[in-house]
Amino acid sequence: MKLILHIWRQKDPQSPGKMVRYEVQNVNEHMSFLEMLDVLNEDLISRNEDPVAFDHDCREGICGSCGFMINGIAHGPQRGTTVCQLHMRHFKDGQELWLEPWRAQAFPVLKDLIVDRSAFDRIIAAGGYVSVNTGGAPEANSLPVEKTKADLAMDAAQCIGCGACVAACPNASASLFTAAKISHLALLPQAQAERERRALNMVAQMQAELFGACTNHGECEAVCPKEIKLENIARMNREFIRAACLHREPARETGGA
């Protein structure tokens, strides 16, 4: 099959970019979307042109490296799928596709379809961790975790941090990402020591990165390759309200968890 692609080409963060039209011949329907771009890039390299830069790593849908907009939908039309697991059989011969990088002030474009997502790392660093004792691993099951809570925490922990939620959000909000990380920990007994500080600091960091506010559109949930639920954002809001009410400044600078 043949495809007509309009791809955002941008040399570096400083240069202005533009959409460039490409035609890709000999696309096999069993190729993944990234393999189709590999074919295009082989062709571009043979013509001494700059290949299209895109992020990728595992190509198994689990690492969170890949992702861009296909016809205005993050990760393309297939639900619960990253672009590396999106196969060309979902497209028609001769179809025109518009490929753009994630757009958010907090995600500056580095080159073509690659954006800098280190804002996510800084949100995690602000509170997405637990304090554990060093030494030998604790006895398994020594800490009881309610089954339903363990399942909910696991669902939230599925987030691979790809950034599709931000890209799809009309407000470029990172609420679903931050909510998944807060939920994943807030539900577990191991993470109670930092509970209030985590909610306050991660929400504050999200805003410091200039991500927008959640207005409950639900676009993020619809494009999330791991199908993280909007319910997590409600949990983040609860955690934030709870923490804002309960949090106390430490009496001394040192000590405590």
Add this chain to the structure above:
Amino acid sequence: MATVAINQEAERTITFYRSAVGKKVVMAVTGFLLFGFIVMHLIGNLLIYLPKDSNGQWPIDVYAAQLHAIPELLWSARIILLVAVILHIVAAWQLSVLNKLEARKQGYVRWTPVASSYASRTMVWSGPIILLYVIYHLLDLTFGAFNPGFEFGQVHRNIVASFTRPPVAAFYIIANLCLAFHLYHGLWSMCQSVGIAHPRYTPVLKMASKVIAVAIGIGFCSIPLAVVSGLVR
């Protein structure tokens, strides 16, 4: 010591409000107050459909007189609503600046909605239209500035005088459709913003929001329609 405690409390409130999540909580709570007012206002307004009572008075005029009977209560309610309106608008304004102007300066060439509703995407437009409408509405039926032959307390007469002008009736209908759209998204949204979400209740809340929004839209739009069509005179 006391000053320090107060300062800490103030600081905590400011930190809460400074956060986008905190602003959304403020919008949800004030939105809920305004929704409460709208429900009471609609119930009161529907009295227009009742015929004159045994004393030859319109029930809506009697109701209005009762509302004005205790000025302390009336003004408490008015002040609470005014504060709610101001907070709702200021928070909406600040969040919109962040969402629409700052968070994504370079937009998409193509963006396809997959889950959001028309109502959710137009909150930023339905809101200001409702504000303009409320200002007109107050000048029309509370202060009487835009009402031909306005008489204080003669609610039935004033409503009929206002809505017999088709452009005014049309404006009221458009504004109330905006209100219905605003509530269609807003009612469920306020639950989510304060953290009320559960697989058991969320579908019910979403459905209830839509039903209530449509009912309120029909209720308010029916009044200008009834006057224009001559049903209420």
